Amino acid sequence: MSPPPLSTRQRLGRTAAIGALLAAAAGGLLYLSDRLGPARQARQFIDTLEASGARHAGYRRAHSHGVCVSGWFEPRPALAQLSRAAMFTQTRIPAQGRLSIGGGGPEAAEAAARVRSLALQLTGEDGQQWRLAMNSFPFFAMPSAEAFLEQVRAQTPDPATGKPDPAAIAALQARYPSARAFAQWARTAPWTDSWANTGYNGIHTFYFVDADGQRTPLRWSFVPLAEAQSMSEQQRQQAPANYLSTELAGRLAQGPVGWTLQLQLAEPGDVLEDPSIAWPQERRTVDAGTLWIDAMQPQQGGYCDGVNFDPTVVPDGIAISADPILAARSAVYAQSWNRRLQEQRQAAEDTP
Template sequence: MPLFKFTRHGGQARGGQPHSPLPWIALIALILGAVALGFAWLAGWIGRDRLTAQDFTDAIEATGANHPGFRRAHSKGVCVSGWFEPSAQATQLSRAHVFAQSRVPVLGRLSIGGGNPHGADNSARVRSIALQLSSDDGQQWRMAMNSFPFLAVATPEAFYEQTRAQIPDPATGKPDPAKLAAIQEKYPSVRAFQQWAKTAPWTDSWASTEFNSVNSFWFTNAQGQRRAVRWRWQPQAAVHELDAASREQAGVDFLSQDLQQRLAQGPVRWNLLVTLAGPQDAINDSSVPWPAEREQIAAGVLNIDQMQPQEQGSCNDLNFDPLILPEGIAGSDDPILAARSAVYSQSFNRRERERATGAAARDNAQEQP
């Protein structure tokens, strides 16, 4: 049925007067104007009393993480590939087809925290894994996971404030200590995160690092049972902790060098452990960790058997948006999750434009000694 129905009576309206098109034109213009206004609001061109993906990405760049052609965060990494093998118990959790087929192709990326693509592995406190699982029904499950088990803050507004506080003072080249202290005072969860950073082990390899979904998601199985979950990749490799002296000796590229050596001996593996939320657990607040005694289900094994430099690897042109999910998996209402998705898209679009205009090549040439 058409949106508008025009009735003509010999070029005249029912009252005998000529049928003027002006009211219809005005109505159509009004609708088109409303649509344009909506797009402008979503793009952040108007309504500047709210935060946008542009604001977040600009703030991240202002901290010093501005290397054209590279990701704004976790800039240094390598591409990896392999496969995922679900367990027999996985279909109890979700009807997603990645849990139903015997072997699922995986494309991914291992990285370190920070915005410097030439950063030092031995000084990066945070490590990350990003994965794309592609099932044979054409659906994808993308995830971006970190070595920390919870976030320092709970909302996009708080995250933005925290990022802004980390922007270097032009006079000193370092963040203002007073601004950092004010963030800690305002958000007690920041102190909890800092305590994790001080006490969590520095492992000797990506292969021995545990990675966490951090945000919560919903799994729905074939029977319609819906459960809130978080998941993590538990390493099968033995965990060896590095002390300060060992880290210094390890070198700035030791993670990629170690992974290459391990892959020469065979695949590197992680177990997928899915944690089920308890009745009182925070589902939409990723700054609150769930108790360790929550029920966990072993849902499969990740096998990585190939790696490539990210500049030539297939992962380089992939946006690991954590809200690209297959049927049977859905995002929670955690506001940080939606913000991550939007900022990932903004960062991806910027670096693609930079590559297209040659800005990335110019920046790389300047980086050369």
């Protein structure tokens, strides 16, 4: 059963109580990371996103529209063979997460978003956590953190038109083949009619480390158990703003919805540190478990609201790769979380 939603006063009170401690810790971490550079780059990302209209006080700077979900994950024996993570020996691992859409603000129309996302936090009996941040696209549009920042800037709307400059987008795609490939995926991939029948991909390489210290490079996806149904452009345009949330609530009223965790194993020669390059589909895959979601609640005041779904938070038995985009995401998520926390603290202080 999912935790009951917090009232506005409870949420703001909780935020005010822990805000000073967390802000101090975050400030110290940001000071240290500033000396190494990632935090400065993360601020550039967030500043650019905010300049494009992505600042909504108290909300995430990207994928701000979403819902909290909860359920459990059932590992299969193959998972414990690849990784020594203690949680993978459990029969059931509690899962809390968030389903969201890419781009737009908190009131964005759900069916109109090309990208959908699934974030998860799995917590083992030993207290270790595995956080996953996945998207519906099969590969990343940019090959480096610097190129990613170029993309964010190119997609910033022109104040005169309210839309990105087509010339800037064209120039970006001319420089990066992966950007052209991503645009092709966006034009041609089916638009499924539910969060529940959408697949979500990790896109980054991680290493699973077994009891003997053997490291297996792999990427993962969550493959839906629900049958995919596509939406036409007319259906997307006519769908209510909260179409996906309403549709998911209807499904959950009938029972849990599930996804299979599918691990794609690397072979010699596969590019491990560039998420813009997808591995060949014929690579060996392992079905490693099933995620079940059986409850949802609004994100504001919900249990997912205060979670930073940093994909570099992993338990012993999983190791991150040297993928620069993965490192950049971690820094950007921390910057977004810190600003959101400060805004929520300020709201709590302003509440009589």
